[in-house]
Amino acid sequence: MNQLWTYFTTHQDQILGWAGTTVWLAVLPVAVGLVLALPCGWLAHRHRAVRAPLTSGLGVLYTIPSLVMFLVIPDILGTRILSPVNVVTALTLYTFALLVRSVLDGLDSVPQSILATATAMGHTTRQRLLSVQLPLALPVIGAGVRVAAVSNVSLVSVASVIGTAQLGQLFLVGNNTGSLPPVLLGLVAFAAIALLFDLVVLAAVRLLTPWRAVTG
Template structure:
């Protein structure tokens, strides 16, 4: 571990800069992807005939290799191939693809009895969605969000293969220099980052579902 720490100290300026890029590439696509996936998932749940084609399309999108997507997007977006925006857009697409089914299934997991009770209380369709359905679907959506966040963290490193500078560069440097220290350092940082995001999402789900703690305490 001394060699790993020494490598960090020797390259601290570069690594700290890569860390900042990696963090926003990991966080922003998940947030934007969730915002986009919510209405699409709701539509897939609300209009049942769209569920199969929408989720099938999302699943197909998720199977596109990340390297291919990183290379295709510059031609579509008009960006340079080394622009981190390409990675952000690709990860956003993957997040949407993963969460669309999760959102639809989460909304569909709310029982008909619960929805009928909300209607009997005078809730409009929008109020039922906002005050009943979405809160009850939070655990399901949160589970999908955890998968998306951890998956995105691992996919970011792939972009270093085409030259996008972020913490994945540690793996490239380790391979080029035939040194284990940068590779081990990269593994530690990526693992810690994925674990932190996972814990933050778990905490968010816990905060948004206080009734689950009340039920468990009985």
Template sequence: MTTLWTYLTDNWSQISAWTVTTLWLASLPVLAGLVLALPCGWLAYRHRWARLPFVSAMGVVYTVPSVVLFLVLPGVLGTKILDPVNVVIALTLYSFALLVRTVADALAAVPELTLETAAAMGQTTWQRFRRVHLPLAVPVIGAGLRVAAVSNVSLVSVASVIGTAQLGQLFIAGNNISSLTPIVLGLIFFTTIAFVFDALIVLATRLVSPWHQAVTR
């Protein structure tokens, strides 16, 4: 423990900068993936012809190794290989691939009788989606977000292989100096960030859908 603390204090300025970068590299793609997945998931739910292409295509995207995607994107986007934007776009694709099916399944899980009741009350399709459909789907979407967020945290560490400056560099440093100290420190940081992200999503889900907790109790 003393060794970990000493290494942390000696390299605090660098590690703190890496932590900030890691936080936004892991969180921004989840938010972007959710924004993209909501309309696409709704489309896949509403139209059977759209579900198979979306789900199949996104399944293929998620099977592509992250390192390959990190290396291919600069050639496609015209960016430099060390640009963080490559990591953001790659992780956004992974988040979208996970969430589009989750959103479609969450919307499909809403009881049809509830939607028919809302329609009978004179609500339009948009009103039903905003006031009934989406709120009732929040718990399932929240569960998918938790998976996407934790997956992104682990995938960010892989970006250190291509030289992106974030906490994954601790693993590279440990390998270079043949020391477990920075590696263990990196594991602690990434595990903590994953737990924090997961807890924040759980809290946000409960705040947005308090009715779900009442029904569960």
């Protein structure tokens, strides 16, 4: 423990800078991926013909190794190999692929009886989606967001292989120098960030679904 603390204090500015980069590299793709997944998940929910090809195609996308994605995207976008844009783009695609299924499952979980009641009360399709379906689907969607957020933290570390400066660099430093403290510090830092993300998303879902606490 003393060695970890000594290493941290010695390289504090660099590590904190890497931590900040790690956080936004993981958070931004979740936000963008969720925004993109909501309409696509709704489309798959509304149109059965779209469901199978969309979910199957995104399933294949999610199986592409992250390192391959990090190396291919610069050629597609015309960016530099070290550009953080490559990491954000790759993780956004992974998040999108994961959350489309979560949105679809969430909307599918809303009982038809509730939808019929909303329709009988005069709700339009848009009103029913915004005031009934999405709120009731939020716990399922939130569970997907939690998985995506934690997964992104892990995938960010892989980007250190292509030279993106973030906490994954600690693993390279430890490997190159044969030193254990930076590796252990990296593990602790990634675990702490992943736990923080999970707790934040969980708190947000509970805040947005107060009726669950009452009925539970």
